[in-house]
Amino acid sequence: MTSYSVEVEFDSTISDDTAADLVDALNDVHGAVGAASSGNLSVILSIEASNVPDATAHAINRAQEAVTSVTHSPTLVTGVATMTEAEFDRRLADEPTPGDLAGQAEACNILGVSARTLEKLAGELAPHIVQTLATGPLYRASGLRNLARLHPLPPLEQALLNVISAKHAPSLSADPHYQRAEAALVLDETPFGTRTLFRTSDTQVRHALAALLERELVAPAPETNETLTGSPDLSSAVVLTARGHRHSRPLPTQSS
Structure with a gap:
C-alpha cells in the first residue's frame, strides 16, 4: 500500500x-x-x-x-x-518562500537589464516563472541570480562600469578592456562637482556605453544634454544608477 x-x-x-x-x-x-x-x-x-x-x-x-x-x-x-x-x-x-520571489523591477535589478531588455529575455526567463499575475510574471529570485551568473556583462561593459564606480581611481590592470575604458575617460569639473565624461571615437567603447545605458546601469548626467549621438569624437557624461552600483566590481590590480 x-x-x-x-x-x-x-x-x-x-x-x-x-x-x-x-x-x-x-x-x-x-x-x-x-x-x-x-x-x-x-x-x-x-x-x-x-x-x-x-x-x-x-x-x-x-x-x-x-x-x-x-x-x-x-x-x-x-x-x-x-x-x-x-x-x-x-x-x-x-515552493518558493516570500523572500525568493521577484517581480519585474526586482528581476531587472538582479539581471542588470532594463524592462525592455527583460521582455526580450522571455524565453530564458520562462523556467523561473512561479506565477503570472495581472501585473506580469512573478519569478523565483534564486533562479534569476543563477541566470545572472551564467550571463555576466561583456568584459568592456563591465570594465566601463567598474571604472565609473571607482570614482576616477586609476586601475593598475594591464587588461586591455580597462585600458580602453580609462583611455576614454575625462574628468569634467562642473558647478555640480566632478562628473564622469567619456570622450572618444572608439566605436567599441561607444557601443559598450550605449549598452550600459540600455540596461539602465548608467544614466545621462542630469546637468548635461550631451548624448551618444553627434560627432565622431563622442562626448557623453554619465552617472552610475543604483542598479549599476550593484553590478559594479572593484578595479583589478596589476597582478590580476
Missing part, C-alpha cells in the same frame, strides 16, 4: 464553524480544510491505497460523505488532484 495525498474541490463554500466540524469528521484520514484558488471548498486527505485510481475514488467518496454530514446537503465535486505523499512533500519543499 502507498500513502497518497488527495485534494478534492467542491462547488460550494462553508463557514469557519462548519470547517472545524468537517476537520473533526475527517480526523481518521488527517483531513485538512481550506479554500481552493477558485475560492470554493477544498479538502485534502491522506489515503492508503494500492494505486492512484483507487486512492482517488476512496478520497472522493470519503470527502463527499464528510461534507454532506456537516452541511446536511448534497455537494458537487468539481476537481480532484492525487499524488503520493512523497511527491506532495517534494513539491511543498520546492
